[in-house]
Amino acid sequence: MTIAMIGSGALGLYYGARLQQAGEDVHFLLRSDYDAICNKGLTVHSCDGDFYLESLQGYRNAHEMPKADLVIVGLKTFANQHLKELITPLLSEQTAILTLQNGLGNEEQLAELFGRERILGGVAFICSNRGEPGKVHHLSQGAIRLGEFSAGLTARAEQLSAMFNRAQVPCQAVEDLKKIRWEKLVWNIPFNGLCALTDKTTDLLLAHPPTRELISELMDEVANGANAQDLTSPIDGKAFGAHMIEITEGMDDYHPSMMIDRQQGRPLELEAIYAIPLKQAAQRGIELPRIAMLYSLLSVTEK
Amino acid sequence: MTIAMIGSGALGLYYGARLQQAGEDVHFLLRSDYDAICNKGLTVHSCDGDFYLESLQGYRNAHEMPKADLVIVGLKTFANQHLKELITPLLSEQTAILTLQNGLGNEEQLAELFGRERILGGVAFICSNRGEPGKVHHLSQGAIRLGEFSAGLTARAEQLSAMFNRAQVPCQAVEDLKKIRWEKLVWNIPFNGLCALTDKTTDLLLAHPPTRELISELMDEVANGANAQDLTSPIDGKAFGAHMIEITEGMDDYHPSMMIDRQQGRPLELEAIYAIPLKQAAQRGIELPRIAMLYSLLSVTEK
Structure with a gap:
């Protein structure tokens, strides 16, 4: 081919x-x-x-x-x-x-x-x-x-x-492409944004109890947004999130792409990872307040 | 004297x-x-x-x-x-x-x-x-x-x-000392933390609509926490917050003390400005989710 x-x-x-x-x-x-x-x-x-x-x-x-x-x-x-x-x-x-x-x-x-x-x-x-x-x-x-x-x-x-x-x-x-896209966001939304914003790698965010809890809360919000989108079957935010955290713990001190983008002065993929998911959730009447706050904080780092 | x-x-x-x-x-x-x-x-x-x-x-x-x-x-x-x-x-x-x-x-x-x-x-x-x-x-x-x-x-x-x-x-x-303490937090909680976290001065955060809105939301949460504390009279979150924003706009590119502390590698005043207010609000059954998130993010910067 x-x-x-x-x-x-x-x-x-x-x-x-x-x-x-x-x-x-x-x-x-x-x-x-x-x-x-x-x-x-x-x-x-x-x-x-x-x-x-x-x-x-x-x-x-x-x-x-x-x-x-x-x-x-x-x-x-x-x-x-x-x-x-x-x-x-x-x-x-x-x-x-x-x-x-x-x-x-x-x-x-x-x-x-x-x-x-x-x-x-x-x-x-x-x-x-x-x-x-x-x-x-x-x-x-x-x-x-x-x-x-x-x-x-x-x-x-x-x-x-x-x-x-x-x-x-x-x-x-x-x-169901839409479902796997939202499932990937369960990882991308917390880890890309939090690592880029705080300049800390995934292992540090997971080792610190307040940010570990915040990661779970953000994952729950992603699942809430996803499950309003007529998926073929719902995402179980708790179970899928726990699975993502387990995988991430195996990745040691990983630097997500958005963290590297910020360190190297490149633009951040905020539209695809934050703005459009927030918009699609809002269109179904779902507020995602922690994701919205993370997006606001990330967007000002580019100013 | x-x-x-x-x-x-x-x-x-x-x-x-x-x-x-x-x-x-x-x-x-x-x-x-x-x-x-x-x-x-x-x-x-x-x-x-x-x-x-x-x-x-x-x-x-x-x-x-x-x-x-x-x-x-x-x-x-x-x-x-x-x-x-x-x-x-x-x-x-x-x-x-x-x-x-x-x-x-x-x-x-x-x-x-x-x-x-x-x-x-x-x-x-x-x-x-x-x-x-x-x-x-x-x-x-x-x-x-x-x-x-x-x-x-x-x-x-x-x-x-x-x-x-x-x-x-x-x-x-x-x-009412308690009331003026909480009123000061209406300023300190958004501006100290957001400036320290994003490394942006007050004028930049106010000029960017998403962070300007976040500042107002954080101010509302502070007022909600305050008004559960048996003050002599309540704090009007909207009006008092708007007044604080107006004053801050007159301060140009101000660097709050917590921003300077972070830049100079000193500890941050997180206990007094975030942890204790969150705890006092929680004791009265009031959740302050955005303030809790900001505190989590600030606390990991010290790790």
């Missing part, structure tokens, strides 16, 4: 490398890593075993890339204004688009630009970050769940899931 | 200087400013007109100080474990103790140590900070309201108020 990887941060590089390693025809749109990868290839330091790809098909410009069967979007959501220019050159009649971006609203934007039937969404539970140019670190986790934006479970989604599984990426196709 | 000033930060130096200027016999317990003030005196840069005191009665050790008619406590509340050793040497039979410290619980600690009949409390609305050693900056405001800890309005409180007024410090003696 010809795959275009748009947004080659840690997530895009890691999953793209796995797919190439499994024999897929992967094309990477690169920016800061372009020179290093073209000269020296890509080294993946993975908790599942390191590997090295001597040669990647890398591009600086989407117009130089071939038409793809599948476009995978790993772009930061604050760069979504570039989706049209980056993806348009890659599309043939049958091209599917899978966004692995954070938060809510990405599928809607892609559907508006390219038609809803093309669009799938996925949530990636992965701890990864970039090292020096040409290196990516896969620290833990790595599974993907994906689903159609405007249909239930399809053969296309099953085929993509099988492809990821062949590439050593545990993957499951699901019927 | 012989006055011992314990805790000679910006507040203690400013009010002590005003009292000395008005002819009171003021003795200052000094630490970092001792050498500069003994050698060169104290310069007060005041919005009401600069002045200079050539000579102050300064001490490094409370045991060298004379017995006082009045002890004024301007110590940071996180140093309250030193109250006993610092104040005991200053007391005669009739000595009164006036604490101008932040938050709740200070009068109770002093009463426990020295007897409740000695104790008065006051709230100072003053924007001040220390410059280089031997200099203090009085930026704006400056008024004090004070009252008895275990009585209504007394002649003693009126006399102290008159003394401050003679010293160009607008002062009012009130019947």
Whole structure:
């Protein structure tokens, strides 16, 4: 399968490398890593075993890339204004688009630009970050769940899931994309925001009883917002939240992406992770006061 | 009147200087400013007109100080474990103790140590900070309201108020100390904590609509907590909060004391400004969820 990887941060590089390693025809749109990868290839330091790809098909410009069967979007959501220019050159009649971006609203934007039937969404539970140019670190986790934006479970989604599984990426196709998006928010809303705001890693927030309790309260609010959205089945905030906390305790002193974004002076993914979920909850009459407060605090850090 | 000033930060130096200027016999317990003030005196840069005191009665050790008619406590509340050793040497039979410290619980600690009949409390609305050693900056405001800890309005409180007024410090003696303490928290709880947490000054928080709204919500919660405490009359959260916001807008890019404490790596006054108010509200069955969240976030910054 010809795959275009748009947004080659840690997530895009890691999953793209796995797919190439499994024999897929992967094309990477690169920016800061372009020179290093073209000269020296890509080294993946993975908790599942390191590997090295001597040669990647890398591009600086989407117009130089071939038409793809599948476009995978790993772009930061604050760069979504570039989706049209980056993806348009890659599309043939049958091209599917899978966004692995954070938060809510990405599928809607892609559907508006390219038609809803093309669009799938996925949530990636992965701890990864970039090292020096040409290196990516896969620290833990790595599974993907994906689903159609405007249909239930399809053969296309099953085929993509099988492809990821062949590439050593545990993957499951699901019927209810909206539900897995909100489930991911149960993690993203507390940990991304609290770590970015306080500049403390996940282990410190969980070791301090007042913030550990706040994390649970925020998770409950996410579940309340989710369960007003006509999901196929409700999210059990307490049980699912406890499960997320248990997984996070296995991630040691993890630096969530938003914490790194703030440390490095990049924009924060506030729209996708906070503003749109708050809006969708409010549209169903649900107030999420702690999430609203966290969003207010994060938004002023960018002023 | 012989006055011992314990805790000679910006507040203690400013009010002590005003009292000395008005002819009171003021003795200052000094630490970092001792050498500069003994050698060169104290310069007060005041919005009401600069002045200079050539000579102050300064001490490094409370045991060298004379017995006082009045002890004024301007110590940071996180140093309250030193109250006993610092104040005991200053007391005669009739000595009164006036604490101008932040938050709740200070009068109770002093009463426990020295007897409740000695104790008065006051709230100072003053924007001040220390410059280089031997200099203090009085930026704006400056008024004090004070009252008895275990009585209504007394002649003693009126006399102290008159003394401050003679010293160009607008002062009012009130019947209900508890009420003025909670009124001060209407300012301290939002502005000290939010500025310390986000590292943004008061003007930026007020100019950004989401944090401006959060400030009002926090002020409402303070009023709710206050109005469960059997005050002589309730605090009108909306009106009093709006008044506090208006005053704060006149303070430009003010750095509250807790923001400066965090920037300089000092402890934060979390117990007096957050923990005790939350506890007193909870004892009356009142939840203050946004204040609790702010306290949790601030407390983890010290980890």
